[in-house]
Amino acid sequence: MHEKNSNDQVLIDGSRLIIESLARAGADAFIGYPITPANLLYLYGSQRMEMMLPAPDEITTVQWMAGLSATGKLPVTATSFPGFALMAESVNMAYMMELPMVIVLVQRLGPATGTATCGAQGDLLLLNGIMSGGHPVPVLGTSSFEDCWSLSARALEIAVTQRTPVILLTSKEEVMTQKSFDISRLETIKKVERKEYAKDCCDYKPYKPTDLVPDFLPVTQAEHQVRMTASTHDQDGILQHSSPEALANTRRLEEKIRTSMKEDYLFYHLDHQEGAEKLVTAYGISAAAAREAVRKMRREGQKVSLFIPKTLLPLPPVYLEIVSGYRRVVIAEENMNNQLGSLLFGQKLPENIRFVGNLGKMIAPEEIEKEVMS
Numbered sequence: 001m002h003e004k005n006s007n008d009q010v011l012i013d014g015s016r017l018i019i020e021s022l023a024r025a026g027a028d029a030f031i032g033y034p035i036t037p038a039n040l041l042y043l044y045g046s047q048r049m050e051m052m053l054p055a056p057d058e059i060t061t062v063q064w065m066a067g068l069s070a071t072g073k074l075p076v077t078a079t080s081f082p083g084f085a086l087m088a089e090s091v092n093m094a095y096m097m098e099l100p101m102v103i104v105l106v107q108r109l110g111p112a113t114g115t116a117t118c119g120a121q122g123d124l125l126l127l128n129g130i131m132s133g134g135h136p137v138p139v140l141g142t143s144s145f146e147d148c149w150s151l152s153a154r155a156l157e158i159a160v161t162q163r164t165p166v167i168l169l170t171s172k173e174e175v176m177t178q179k180s181f182d183i184s185r186l187e188t189i190k191k192v193e194r195k196e197y198a199k200d201c202c203d204y205k206p207y208k209p210t211d212l213v214p215d216f217l218p219v220t221q222a223e224h225q226v227r228m229t230a231s232t233h234d235q236d237g238i239l240q241h242s243s244p245e246a247l248a249n250t251r252r253l254e255e256k257i258r259t260s261m262k263e264d265y266l267f268y269h270l271d272h273q274e275g276a277e278k279l280v281t282a283y284g285i286s287a288a289a290a291r292e293a294v295r296k297m298r299r300e301g302q303k304v305s306l307f308i309p310k311t312l313l314p315l316p317p318v319y320l321e322i323v324s325g326y327r328r329v330v331i332a333e334e335n336m337n338n339q340l341g342s343l344l345f346g347q348k349l350p351e352n353i354r355f356v357g358n359l360g361k362m363i364a365p366e367e368i369e370k371e372v373m374s
Helices: 014-025 039-048 058-070 081-097 124-128 145-162 172-176 244-262 286-299 318-323 339-345 365-373
Strands: 009-012 029-032 051-054 075-079 101-109 115-119 139-141 165-171 179-182 268-271 278-282 304-309 311-313 328-333 353-357
Touching: 014 039, 014 145, 014 165, 014 172, 029 039, 029 058, 039 051, 039 075, 039 172, 058 075, 058 081, 058 101, 075 081, 081 101, 081 165, 101 145, 101 172, 115 172, 124 165, 124 311, 124 339, 139 145, 145 165, 145 244, 165 172, 268 318, 278 286, 278 318, 278 365, 286 304, 286 328, 286 365, 304 318, 318 339, 328 339, 328 365, 339 353, 353 365
Parallel strands: 029 051, 029 075, 075 101, 101 165, 139 165, 278 304, 278 328, 328 353
Antiparallel strands: 009 179, 101 115, 139 311, 268 304
């Protein structure tokens, strides 16, 4: 933060905030294949990062990111569903190898190539099952320009401290729409420190955990042998079929994510109004409409609370505690199948849960208000 002046009011988009935040946090390589509506992230990444590699396709993108991460770089990419679908196997590879990286996933209307220039919120359930075995990958979701700034840095921090790929989930309108914004509202971004194994007394075990996360050594150093593999392995990185040590290592991959995301990296906004029995819940681009709807209802004398989840996966248990405290809960998201509601409650929603969705267009505040008041 700095002293406010007239130059603090700028015309900016979420893409520039995301890339600038990642760069300040320590991301030093952008690898990508251009795809709508993530093109601005590709452009800004090529201008801002120390290294930029234009990949020939999305499969190559994550393979190159994995190689760079193994040497000590902190790579970033941006894509949308068609590209991410091609990345899925390589993301699983990086997850098993415990290689830090950040993937900005800009949602657009699907299925398949869908409509490239139409936004959506349709990828949450996809991300919930992207890992073979159902293991959780960290997913943060932006809901404002402030989130584009702060959560991007947090995504890189999670990637480094937990040694894992991290998904930053956003959407077309969030990253492409330019708005007048006061940048003095943005917090200072600190560079993430990537600590390395520093002992000379013993052999290095690349997958021996310290507080659930192994110490890192780049493959470029010459003091210790470093093994990295995407197959089931023991602490030495030796392939194993199903030995107790190897299976314990696979269980640790899930435990480290679930533990850190419900404690150290739990991000949400709860604006509870005293006496309110109704709650509006929204994430991502739909949070803007939710905020406006709640403001309007409060001006009219209604008691309504607002809940905006930002740590999306693995879904924190506290979210169920929050929504269970209200007589009526309205969930708004830009899809037709209530993906957040499905994650919270499964296939059968409780009677007090209502859903406001749209396909091919953003949700209006009036639609949320109507469902709250019905």
